[in-house]
Amino acid sequence: MNILDSKIPEGQLEEKWTKYKASQKLVNPANKRKLDIIVVGTGLAGASAAASLGALGFKVKVFCISDSPRRAHSIAAQGGINAAKNYQNDGDSVGRLFYDTIKGGDYRAREANVYRLAEVSNNIIDQCVAQGVPFARDYAGMLDNRSFGGTQVSRTFYAKGQTGQQLLLGAYSALSKQIKDGNVELFERREMMDLVIVNQRARGIITRNLTNGELESWSANAVILATGGYGNVYFLSTNAMNSNGAAAVKCYHKGALFANPCYVQIHPTCIPVHGNYQSKLTLMSESLRNDGRIWVPKDREVAQKIREGVLKAKDVKEEDRDYYLERRYPAFGNLVPRDIASRAAKERCDAGFGVGKTGFAVFLDFKEAIQRLGKHKVEERYGNLFQMYEKIVDENPYETPMMIYPAVHYTMGGLWVDYELQTTIKGLFALGEANFSDHGANRLGASALMQGLADGYFVIPYTIQNYLSDQIYDDAKVSNQSIEFKEAIEGVREKIEKLMSINGSQSVDTLQRKLGNIMWEYVGMGRNKEGLQKAIVMLKDLKEEFWKDVRITDNSITMNQELEKAIRLADHIELAQIIALDALQREESCGGHFREEHTTNDGEAKRDDENYMYVAAWQYNGDNIEPIMHKENLDYQFIKVQQRNYK
Amino acid sequence: MKLIQISSITKKIALAAFGLFLLLFLPVHLGINLCILRDDGGLWYRAASHFMGTNYIVKVFEIVLMACVAFHIIIAIIITIENFFARPVRYKVRIKSKTSLGSRYMIWTGGIIACFLVLHFINFYFVKHGLIEGKYTASIEKVDAFFQENAIKMQNGELSDEKKNALIAQYQNISEVSSDKMDKERKNLINLTKQEVKKYCGEDFTEYEPDFYTMSIELFKNKTYSIIYLLVFIALGLHLSHAIKSLAQTLGLSHKTYNPFIVFVANFYAIVIPIGFAIIPLAIMF
Amino acid sequence: MKFKLNIWRQKDAKSKGYFQRYDIDNISPDCSFLEMLDILNESLVDKFEHPVCFDNDCREGICGMCGLYINGQAHGPDSGVTTCQLHMRRFTDGQTITIEPWRAKPFPIIKDLVVDRSAFDKIIQEGGYISVTTGGVVDGNSIPISKEKADKAMDAASCIGCGACVAACKNASAMLFVSAKVSQFSLLPQGKIEAKTRVQKMVSKMNELGFGGCTNTYACQAECPKSISRENIARLNREFIIAKTTSEELF
16 A cells, blocks of 8 residues: 555545544643643744644644744745635635645645645634734725735735744744643754654653753654754755754654655845855735846857946847847736746856856846836835845846846645545654645645745644544553654754764854755756756765765754754755756656756746656655655646746 | 832933923023122012012022932932943943934033032032031021110110120121121121121121122133133033923923924023023123 | 954853954955854864854854954854854954954853853744734735835834944944834834833833843944944834833733
C-alpha cells in the first residue's frame, strides 16, 4: 500500500469539510486538560494554532526562535489576505477562490485541501476583525478590498502595506491571552534540534536554549510544526535571517516525507543585489506592477553604458526602451504572474540587457504613471514603498526609474501532510508554509497569510482532535526522561561537539554563500538537466567541505550565533540536495519549477499533466544515500485542467 | 525602583495638577509686582501687599499654595529618582534624540526655581512672619490712635514712669521724623527698621506691616540680585515652555480644535510671564 | 569607507562588560549597518576571535528584532528607520561609531548587544488583546468603523515592539509602546468593552517591570522607526483617567 494516504473525505467537494467536521472524533473537555501539545513556531500558523488549541483547553507549549512571537517573518507580508467574502459584489465566491488558487498553482495542489482553504477564508476575516485587526475601511465604515496578483475580483483585505504584521499581531494577541490564562506556555529563544519518536509516534522535541546553549527535552501527546519555509537555502532571499528549514529537515530525517521541494517561488519585484556583502534581499509589494512599466534598453551597448554609469536611465529615449513584458504578453502586460515576470527578467539580464551595477536588474518605471495620475496620486498609492526604496538605494524613484530583480520569496514545497495536516509520522502535524498542501506549484499573491491562518485557526483545532481522541488511554503519556529523549539529546550534543571541533578555515557565512550560489545558479529560476546534475555533485562536495572545513570561533556555552547558523546550514545543505533531486526528476515546467528543456515553441512553460500530475514526496534513507521518492497522484474530479495562458 | 506604590501616570497627573495651581497664581503675582513700576511711591504696591497679607480668603489660598509648591517639588523629586533607576547602567554617549530644551531640563529649571524660592522666602515671606528682620511700614492714622490711647492712659495715671518717658520720647521722635520715612501722601510711615518702629510708634505698637515696596526696590538696586533674578526667570520661562503642553498631554487633552489654544496659552506663559517679571529689575536698574 | 568602531562586549548577563575598539575598512556606502557588522564578524572569525552578537531578523524594518544604540541615538542617525535599514552612507568616512545595547532596567543584557525584551510580551499578556477565542464571531462588516478611526488605529498598531522608545527615553519609559497598543484598541469598537481594565492592567504591569515614567520629552516619538505619534500617550493618559475615575468598582 502507498504510504501516502491523503485521507480525503468522501463526497462532493463542497461537502467534504462539513462532513469531516460532523463525523470526526472529538476529545472530551475534561480530557483536553490532560493532553499536551507542542507547537514549534509562532508565525501566523503557529501562533493561531497555539492560541486556538489553548482556548479549547489543551495544554500547549509553544516554542519561538526569536525573542518574541511577534518577530516571526509572517510579519513582513505587505499586500494582503484573500477571502471570498464578495463584499464588492463583483462575482466572487468560494468556488471562484478555489478555482483561482488551483489554477494559479498550475494544477499541482489537492482539490479538497484548496476548497477547504477557500471555504474557511471568510471566517479568517471575521476572526481577525473581532481581534481588533485594523483592516482598511471605506468611507461608509465597511471593509475595503483591493485587487491583487492579477485576479479578476477584488478580494484582498489589507491593512496599509502591513497586512502580515497586523494579522500576526492579532494572532500574537490571542496567544498572549492564552499565555495569561495559563493554557499556553511560551518558550522564547528556543530552536528545535530534534523530533523525538516513541513507538512510531511523535512524542516530543529537543530544543536548544539560544540564550544559554542548554539542550532541553519536552514531551507531549502531539507535535505541531509551523516553522515556515526554506527559502534561505538560497542564501539571498526575502526571508528573515532566522527563518530556516532546519526543523523540517529534522522531521524528514525522522521519517516524515518531504513533498515537492523543488517548488520555490521567485518574486519579481525585489530590490537588486548591490554587493557581495549583502545579507538579504528586500521585497517590494507586487502592487507596484499595477502602475509601473518594466523595461530594459533595446540595445546591449546602451545597457552597458547604463551599467557603467555613463548614461542615465531617464535619458534613454522612448524608442530605445524594450517594455518586454508588454511586448511578449500583450493581454496581461506587466501584470503576468510572478513566475513569468521573474523568468522574463532573468532572460533579459542573461542576454546582456540588464542594468544596475551588477547587470542583474531591470527598470520599473513610473514616469508614465506620474504623467497619467499625477505625482500626488502615485505618492498616495505607493508612497511608503517609494520611501523604503529611497532609504535602501538612495535614489528618488519619482525621478529615476526603480531597479528590480527577482529573488526567492516563498517555498510551496514542505512536509507532506494529509487532509488532517498530519505528516507521515503519527502525531506530527505541519502547518502553514512548512507543509506543502495548498498552493501546488505556485502561490498566488495574498494567499500565504490565508493559508497560515486557515491551518492554525480553523483546521488543526478540528483535525488534531481526531488524532488525540484515542491518545488518552494507551501509554500516550511519555516522560521526557525516557530513553528515547536521552538518546536524542545525546545525538544533538554529539553533533554540536562535532561542529565545534572541526575548526576549519571557512566561516559559516562563506559556506552559506557558496550554497546559495550553487542553488541560485543551477536550481534557481531556470533549471536544466545538466545543471541539476552538476548541482547535485557540487552539493555533495559542499557537504563534505562543510563538515571538514567550517570554522566556529565562538566556543562559549552562552549565546552563540555562529553555532546556530552552522547547525542550520548543515540541514540546509541536505535540503538543497533534495530540492535538486526533485527538480531533476520533474521533467516538466510548472509554476515555480521551470525546466528549460520543457517549453512551448515560444519559450513558455510546458506542463506534462500526463506523466507528472503527482506530488513527489521524498523519504529519507540514511546519510549520503539517495532518498526514496513516493508519488501521490492528483486526481482532479471537480475541475477541468487547463493550460495557463497569460498571452 | 519605586519609592511609592502609586502608578507612574497618577504621579504625573498629581504633579501636573499641583503645577496647574501654581500656574494660576503666577499672573496674580505678576500683577502685584507690576504695581511697583507705577510712579506713586509704592502706593498701589503697598495696598496690594496689604490686601494679600490681611485678607482671610487669601490667607487660606496661601496655605493651599504652599502645599502645592511642596507637593509639586516632592513628587518631582520622587519621579526623578525613580526614573533615574529605570536605567541603572547609563549610556556612554549621551542621548542625542531631538527633544525640546524645556522638557529635557525640567528638573534642573525646577530646581533653580526652587532655590530661588528659598531666597525669595528669606527676603519676603520670613519677614512677614517675623522670622527675619526687614523693613516695615505703619499707617500714621493707626500710630496716632495708639498714641492717643496711651496718652489718655497717662492722664489717668495708669502708666508707669518708664512708659511715661517712653511716650514722651516717642512724641518727640515722631515730630522730628524725616520725610523719607513717610510716603508721598504722608499717610504711612515707611522704610522703618524694627528699632525705628519702636522709636516712632512706641514699644507696644503691633499694627505695623512689612514694607515690601522698599525692600523690593533695595533688592533690585543690588546688581547681583537682579542678575540672579533675571537668570531665574529665564529658567522659569524654560520650565513654563514645557509645563503647559506637558500638562495638556498628561491630562490627555489633545484635540485638533483645541491644540492651537493650548499652544497659545503655553507660549503666552513661557514668554509673556517671564518677560513681565524681568521688566521690573531692568526698569529699576536702569 | 573606513570606520572606528567602539562596541560594547559582554560575555553573558552576569559578566562585566567593556568597550572594544575595532577598525574596519573597505565598507561600501550602500552597505547596511548590520551588513557592516556582518563583515566585521567575518573578519573576527578569520582572526579566531569571537564575533559580536546582535539581534536581527527580517532586515527590512518590520520585525522589530534589531536595535542598537548608535552614537547616542536609538537606531542611529537616520529617522524613521530601524537599525537594519540604516545605511553606512549616513556616516562620514573615518567616523568613530559607538555601538551600545539598549539600556534599561527591564531590558537586561543577554550577551554583547543582545538584550532581553520579554518585558514587552509581559505587558501585552496583561491585556494587550481583545478576549475573543477562535470561532463564534460576527461578520466582519457587521462592525462598521469610520475610516478615520480605522486609519488612526492602524497608525498606532504599526508599532513593531523594537524598544527604541525605551532606549531613547531619558527615563527608560515604555509609555509609547503601551500607548500604541491601548490606543489601537480604544479606537476600535471591538476594543471598547475591555478598555477600562486593559489600560489599568497594562500600565500597572509596565510600572511593576521597572520602566520609568513619562516626562513628555518625546524622544520616543523622535526615534520611533514607525513614527508612532505621542498623541497616543495623551490618549493613554485620558483612558487611564477615565478608567480610574469611572470604573464600575468605584460605584
